[in-house]
């Protein structure tokens with residue numbers, strides 16, 4: 001089968017022939033890939049940033065945002081059959097550890113992550129496990145949802161977490177209306193009665209944010225005037241929640257100034273260090289909350305919203321062979337929504 005692999009770090013990916021994956025355990029599932037999302041993490045992998053963390057042997061196939069059709073299942077699999085349309089939770093989990101039993105898939109003690117530390121979905125076929133496949137509603141196609149398997153799942157996970165404690169009348173500020181943010185906005189409007197304020201530097205991103213449900217949009221400028229605008233909107237009290245999809249270039253230090261006493265600051269983007277005086281944390285009882293991908297159940301719920309037409313994702317399609325163009329376009333900021341590779 002055709003695969004697109006990392007041969008060496010700091011070099012372009014390469015199109016190769018490789019053997020199809022084989023069933024080796026009763027709960028294995030082989031999926032015929034319908035689409036694989038192209039993610040900034042893929043670029044970080046090529047740059048070698050994951051080399052130590054993933055500990056994977058080269059060459060290997062990347063691609064961790066996958067959807068397609070069931071191709072073959074192990075003897076123990078009864079939940080899906082050949083031909084079923086599915087989206088894949090990004091991790092293959094054990095189902096036996098304490099984290100798995102709590103439904104907290106991301107913290108499984110014995111998991112693999114296809115596309116990060118084993119072969120992924122830039123290929124015609126991919127091996128995963130029965131615990132990781134979610135059947136798609138008739139209305140959804142693999143190519144429409146593949147990129148929701150990671151970016152969308154991360155956005156859903158943090159927004160659902162914030163929404164569990166937000167009440168109608170509360171304010172939530174989202175920093176960043178890009179790939180994750182534009183899913184986050186749709187999810188927040190679908191599941192919460194809180195008033196949603198979106199802050200971004202890019203006027204086009206803000207126009208889209210408004211169109212898909214933001215109650216207020218505010219342009220971020222270097223003078224920090226957006227903090228005052230948020231404080232005015234919240235009658236000088238600040239927002240109950242700030243969701244930071246950026247966390248770079250000083251966004252956390254300014255973001256915290258928009259937070260109400262005892263408010264929650266959700267960190268999703270990463271890059272900078274938190275530098276907050278501890279006296280500010282104790283005197284106001286604010287909380288900082290980390291967020292990493294999402295659980296199987298988060299993805300099931302996100303697919304429910306997608307099937308209801310409440311969350312949609314704009315995708316730009318490329319043939320698997322045109323992987324380099326997709327990566328180049330993503331690096332150059334030329335992709336609207338998310339790029340996907342279709343074998």
Ligand SMILES: [Zn+2]
Pocket residue numbers: 039040041064065150151
């Ligand atoms: Zn991703």
Ligand SMILES: [Zn+2]
Pocket residue numbers: 093094095096097098099100107108109110111
């Ligand atoms: Zn586990």
